[in-house]
Amino acid sequence: MGPSEASSPLVLVTGVSGFVGSAVARALAARGAWVRGLVRESSPRTNLGDFPGELVEGDLRDAEAVTRAMAGVRHLFHVAADYRLWAPDPEEIVRNNAATTRIVMEVALAARVERIVYTSSVATLKPREGEPADESRAATPDQVVGAYKRSKVVAERLVEDMVTGRGLPAVIVQPSTPIGPRDVRPTPTGRIIVEAANGRMPAFVDSGLNLVHVDDVANGHLLAFDKGRVGARYILGGQDVMLGDMLADIAAIVGRRPPTIRIPRTPLFPFAWANEQVARITGGDPFLNMDSLRMAKHRMFFTSAKAETELGYRARPHREALADAIAWFRGAGMVR
Template identity: 40%
Template sequence: MQVFVTGGTGFVGAHLVRLLLQQGYTVKALVRPSSNLDNLRCLDVEIVQGDLNDPELWQQMVDCQYLFHVAAHYSLWQTDQELLYRHNVLGTRNVLAAARKAEIERTVYTSSVAAIGVGSSGQIVDETYQSPINKLVGDYKKSKFLAEQEAMQAAATGQEVVVVNPSSPIGALDIKPTPTGDIILRFLRRQMPVYLDTGLNFIDVRDVAWGHLLALQRGKPGDRYILGHQNLTLKQLLEELAEITGLSAPQRTVPAWLPLSVAWIDEKILAPLGKSPSVPLDGVRMAKQPMYYDASKAVRELGLPQSSLNAALKEAVYWFISGGYVK
């Protein structure tokens, strides 16, 4: 069976492409002309260049049975608002329309727990929870929420669309890197003398890839499935990294107002003067509250694996070091 994949050059997409090939699927991957193709090198994949908003995109899909729409624009910079909505919302609308026109049998859309939002005071939430859009911090989260609504509307009109909401994946091939990969990198580079008192849900990126394939095979159209595993405080994650690497974990927390002040000055004052900002304001605002999730629905209904996070962290550490990310 031939599968069309968007976002195959990215972290989750690259692992999904590998899994699909291992499971006997033929893969056609949509990439932008400017994409870094390192994650797809030496793989038996048909690569097609294009754009999510191309009105003729359906023509690239006509020989495929299934679609994984993984691609998204990720940015926490407030200046990227227009790009986020164009790629994530309008792009998703166009990709789903193309799938309809090409008569794709089933689509798996990669949303994010960012679209669900967070519970109050570290509350663990599941797929039934939804923050109002005005409570979602930043345009990235809002754009992912609106893009997920496009997927749900397509499902409501009879299109077979299943939504998956990955939490924070960990592992190799984090080429960009993702925010979680950036935490690991800053720890390895000794650029984290202090930490914020917050927390996240983490999962092995290979389990996220399996979650996508299982959603294709077993997911209910119009439903969403959180692809997550373990809720950890940032302190617990850093202590795991310390145990793996032998490096010391930071011992002091920093009050949220301090990075908020730095980020506000960076984005609101220095950036308009031409200085590249170093800390995204929305990123700090997000981190003020723990982001904990319950993935039991995906475990129960899809059979989502729950692999060791320690092993995933070791994979990430080895990949970053061997890839020259750490001097």
């Protein structure tokens, strides 16, 4: 028997059909929370077949729908976001993430929600050359590359302003690059894993990123809820990994030869531009795009020391996360 209204406060989780949102909802349910998930009618249902709670449909851009979903809610995990590195109209990403965050937080204030965990991203931080960046590296919208990162900066600043100016009871978490099971779309990093596991990435650029298991990110959300300071930001990361090493790890897991050709970014820009033009015609999502190449100039390395010290956060080795991701992609038919 699941938890009841009398025994457990109602927790609303947005983005439950997605990668991180579904993991957060499962982590909450596993410890006995009474979970309500808000999902759009058009969202994929792959992650919702065994959803451990109540599902309500609604668009986060519709304040009335969000108000209905927030009825009786005491705690909120706002995980949903428009996570695209490219769109025919890039500003649509900024508008979506700013508008939905504003609506959800306004409704939460009106509903007197007692505790909020807001899912931001390390995309709001300026990378630090030569060493991992921490939470002190907060960026302004004009200091980041691409519409997605700009959208997350705008949304995060909105939440911070509501914390300081209006008493919004929100803790902010900043996941790095989650990987693992239930990456249904998949995410941009999930696409790299799928392509590499299928032997379709013979070369790579000299870049790096911070990889973390999605279930560790979900656990970090719960720790932030339990122990985080209102208004504080906490990086939820894992291990810093060079892209070439990540591809070699994937090759070892699937039994392929690792790619050894490292290519400069500059000659790839015409190909990225061409991919974007094709995507505008076909309505697809270009695997290689201009913003992703611009981002690859920097090694996206981060430290979770603050979350480890204040929250007790821990992350497993990135190779375990890669293995779990590949196993799930195999089961979903994406990896041969």
